[in-house]
Amino acid sequence: MEKPWEIDLSIYDDERELLSGLRRRDRMACTCLLKFYAPRLLRLAGQLMGDPDEAEDVLQEAFIRACDRIDSFRGESGLGTWLHRIVINTALMRLRARRAVVTDDIERIIHDEADQSWQSLSSTSVEPSRELLDAELLDAMNGAVSHLPESLRTAFVLRDVEGLTTREAAGVLGISESALKVRLHRARLELRQKLAPYLQESTRSASEHERGDA
Amino acid sequence: MNIDSPYCQKLAELIAACDSTDPDPELVARIDEHLEQCKTCAQAESALNETVAAYRSAEFREISAEFESDLVNRLCHKAPEDKGARD
Ligand SMILES: [Zn+2]
Numbered sequence: 474m475e476k477p478w479e480i481d482l483s484i485y486d487d488e489r490e491l492l493s494g495l496r497r498r499d500r501m502a503c504t505c506l507l508k509f510y511a512p513r514l515l516r517l518a519g520q521l522m523g524d525p526d527e528a529e530d531v532l533q534e535a536f537i538r539a540c541d542r543i544d545s546f547r548g549e550s551g552l553g554t555w556l557h558r559i560v561i562n563t564a565l566m567r568l569r570a571r572r573a574v575v576t577d578d579i580e581r582i583i584h585d586e587a588d589q590s591w592q593s594l595s596s597t598s599v600e601p602s603r604e605l606l607d608a609e610l611l612d613a614m615n616g617a618v619s620h621l622p623e624s625l626r627t628a629f630v631l632r633d634v635e636g637l638t639t640r641e642a643a644g645v646l647g648i649s650e651s652a653l654k655v656r657l658h659r660a661r662l663e664l665r666q667k668l669a670p671y672l673q674e675s676t677r678s679a680s681e682h683e684r685g686d687a
Numbered sequence: 688m689n690i691d692s693p694y695c696q697k698l699a700e701l702i703a704a705c706d707s708t709d710p711d712p713e714l715v716a717r718i719d720e721h722l723e724q725c726k727t728c729a730q731a732e733s734a735l736n737e738t739v740a741a742y743r744s745a746e747f748r749e750i751s752a753e754f755e756s757d758l759v760n761r762l763c764h765k766a767p768e769d770k771g772a773r774d
Contacts, residue, residue: 503762507755511758529754633743651711655707658702662694665694
């Protein structure tokens with residue numbers, strides 16, 4: 474699709490400059506914000522919601538909320554971390570709304586950047602890939618995660634994918650640490666079972682490859 | 688690393704015995720203990736961790752240009768003043 478404006482991402486490399494641009498509602502700053510953070514946050518929203526369409530809604534709502542509150546953002550947690558938290562809470566609110574449970578967490582999170590219960594969450598928590606998962610296994614993993622029951626999926630995504638500690642993830646979900654652990658074990662066991670055919674295939678291919686190289 | 692390493696039946700039974708809303712902490716501790724001691728499960732944990740790590744670091748899909756453009760318009764729209772909106 475044709476872009477009506479030129480993109481020079483380097484203009485807003487500096488987070489303070491970016492924040493200042495966002496406070497002015499500068500179009501380029503808003504574009505850079507999305508370029509920098511939207512792909513990663515869209516994946517996170519998709520993992521939590523288990524549905525790509527709902528993930529876009531979550532992302533949109535989260536960015537709008539963030540920009541509406543940008544004047545009150547003090548920069549204590551880093552913009553990426555703050556956005557991660559807003560996306561997680563927006564997604565969880567939607568999931569809870571499905572169950573007709575009302576929560577005002579999002580307001581608390583937006584206004585409480587320094588909340589100590591989120592220390593492990595980092596916008597840069599994604600490590601470089603050591604080994605790329607082959608496409609088929611990645612597809613299977615995506616499918617398996619999205620088909621986990623919501624209570625297991627959120628535990629798995631927050632703890633294993635986002636890297637929150639057991640205490641943090643339990644706090645975000647409003648459950649005990651023991652419950653979080655059980656849900657995580659269930660999720661991992663279920664994923665392992667769902668991935669079994671792909672894992673067997675991958676292992677067989679790897680062995681054949683090794684034998685071929687020898 | 689053989690990534691096709693299943694958990695043992697004993698672990699599945701321990702997990703199945705736990706309530707996922709209000710589990711008995713003693714049962715949860717037994718799961719932890721089992722995972723520390725069982726070689727089969729340790730191998731399964733390690734293999735699954737490797738798969739999850741790769742899943743975590745898989746490349747992000749770019750958002751669509753249309754979605755981006757719509758959202759940028761919405762984000763710019765609420766400008767307290769029009770300053771910078773046409774940059
Ligand atoms: Zn075992």
